[in-house]
Amino acid sequence: xxxxxxxxxxxxxxxxxxxxxxxxxxxxxxxxxxxxxxxxxxxxxxxxxxxxxxxxxxxxxxxxxxxxxxxxxxxxxxxxxxxxxxxxxxxxxxxxxxxxxxxxxxxxxxxxxxxxxxxxxxxxxxxxxxxxxxxxxxxxxxxxxxxxxxxxxxxxxxxxxxxxxxxxxxxxxxxx
Numbered sequence: 001x002x003x004x005x006x007x008x009x010x011x012x013x014x015x016x017x018x019x020x021x022x023x024x025x026x027x028x029x030x031x032x033x034x035x036x037x038x039x040x041x042x043x044x045x046x047x048x049x050x051x052x053x054x055x056x057x058x059x060x061x062x063x064x065x066x067x068x069x070x071x072x073x074x075x076x077x078x079x080x081x082x083x084x085x086x087x088x089x090x091x092x093x094x095x096x097x098x099x100x101x102x103x104x105x106x107x108x109x110x111x112x113x114x115x116x117x118x119x120x121x122x123x124x125x126x127x128x129x130x131x132x133x134x135x136x137x138x139x140x141x142x143x144x145x146x147x148x149x150x151x152x153x154x155x156x157x158x159x160x161x162x163x164x165x166x167x168x169x170x171x172x173x174x175x176x
Contacts, residue, residue: 027141029154034134035166039173041102041124041131047172048122048133049096049105050075051082057168059161060089077105102126109137114150116142133169135162 037044047053051071055061061069067086073079077099085091090113098106098121106121118139125132137158141147150157 025149025152027143027147027151028139029141029151030136030138031155031158031162032134032136033159033162033166034132035163035170036127036130036132037170037173038130040129041126044131044133044169044173045102045105045124046076047169049077049080049099049101051080051094051096054082057165057172059164059168060084060086062168064088077101109139114141114147116140116147133166135166137162 047057052075061067064086067084067089069082069084072081072083073095076096078096080096081093083091083093090111092112093110095108095110096105097108097119098104102124104121104123106119109118109120110116111118116139118137120135120137123132123134123136125134139151139154141151
C-alpha cells in the first residue's frame, strides 16, 4: 500500500509537468533537408510529383511493403492524392496542392491518428548539371498538450526519414 502511495505521489507531478509544460510549449514544427542530385530537375520532378513513383524511393513504403495505398485524382501534379494504411507507419493522406514543373511541388498531409494536417513542399534548384532538392514540412500538432512534446522532437523523428528518402531519390534519379 505504501508503494502505491509513493508511486501516486511521483506520478501526479510527472503528469502535471507533461500537461502544463505541454501547454506552454509551441505546437508548431518544421523539418527541412536537402540533397544534391547529379540530374536535371526534369528527371527528378516526375519521381516526386507522381504518388505512384514514391514507392521507388520513400522510406515509409520500403519499411512496410504491405502498406495499403489508394490513389485518386490525376496521376501527378495538382490534385493527385494518395492515402495509405499501415500498421507500422500509421495512416495518412497526401494531396498535391501546387506544382510548378521542375521547380516546386507543394502538398497537404493529413494524419488521422493525430487529427493534424501538415503542409510541405519540394523545391528543385538547378545548379549546372546537378539539382539541389529541398524537402520541407511544417505543421501544428493541435491543442493536445501531450502532442506539443512531439512537435519539439519532430526534426529528430522525421528528419532522418527525409534524409534517407532523399538519399534513395538521389540513387533512383542518378541511375542510368
